[in-house]
Amino acid sequence: MLVLAGCGFTTAAVPPPPVSTVVETDEFNETDVMFLQMAVPHHRAGLEIVRLAKDRPVRADVKTLASAIEVTQLSEVDSMTKWLAEWEQPESAGDNPQLHAGHGGDHSTSPEAIAELAATGPGEFEKAFLNLLIAHQHNAVAMAKLEREGGVNPQTKDLAERIFNSRTAQIAQMLGYLD
Numbered sequence: 033m034l035v036l037a038g039c040g041f042t043t044a045a046v047p048p049p050p051v052s053t054v055v056e057t058d059e060f061n062e063t064d065v066m067f068l069q070m071a072v073p074h075h076r077a078g079l080e081i082v083r084l085a086k087d088r089p090v091r092a093d094v095k096t097l098a099s100a101i102e103v104t105q106l107s108e109v110d111s112m113t114k115w116l117a118e119w120e121q122p123e124s125a126g127d128n129p130q131l132h133a134g135h136g137g138d139h140s141t142s143p144e145a146i147a148e149l150a151a152t153g154p155g156e157f158e159k160a161f162l163n164l165l166i167a168h169q170h171n172a173v174a175m176a177k178l179e180r181e182g183g184v185n186p187q188t189k190d191l192a193e194r195i196f197n198s199r200t201a202q203i204a205q206m207l208g209y210l211d
Contacts, residue, residue, distance in 0.1 A: 057092045058118065064183045069123065074140050078105050078168055081161070081165055081168060093209065094162070115188065165202075169202050170203060172195055172199045177196065187205075
């Protein structure tokens with residue numbers, strides 16, 4: 033079978049892996065930088081949130097979603113910090129709210145909200161988890177929109193597009209879990 037597969041014969045129709053059409057470039061603007069500087073801590077907060085579901089009484093589907101989000105966001109953080117380093121830009125713009133004012137404000141989930149979720153009892157955890165994560169992912173969608181509209185770096189704009197699409201789908205999935 034493997035020999036036949038190598039010759040182009042297969043027993044099942046398997047689509048080829050997607051080919052990236054993004055042209056890599058070092059060109060970037062303030063919007064690209066601010067998007068990444070806001071997204072890195074946002075993703076890290078998201079990682080804190082989804083890791084809370086590992087040892088909590090939630091449905092298997094919710095645990096699976098949380099695990100998938102963790103893997104995706106770890107990979108995205110790696111890419112974003114790499115780009116910022118290549119551009120010789122800091123990972124964070126700092127905590128000054130004025131720095132975020134031109135980009136729709138601060139889209140982070142507060143440490144207090146995450147701590148409150150962590151302290152939620154077993155009977156209420158899943159609902160609280162889903163509600164917080166829906167709000168968190170909604171903020172990611174808002175940040176991605178800003179990058180899509182004002183960024184110039186193709187890699188960053190592609191990431192924003194993927195974030196927009198995946199987080200929108202995750203929100204819909206989680207809203208279904210709340211019904």
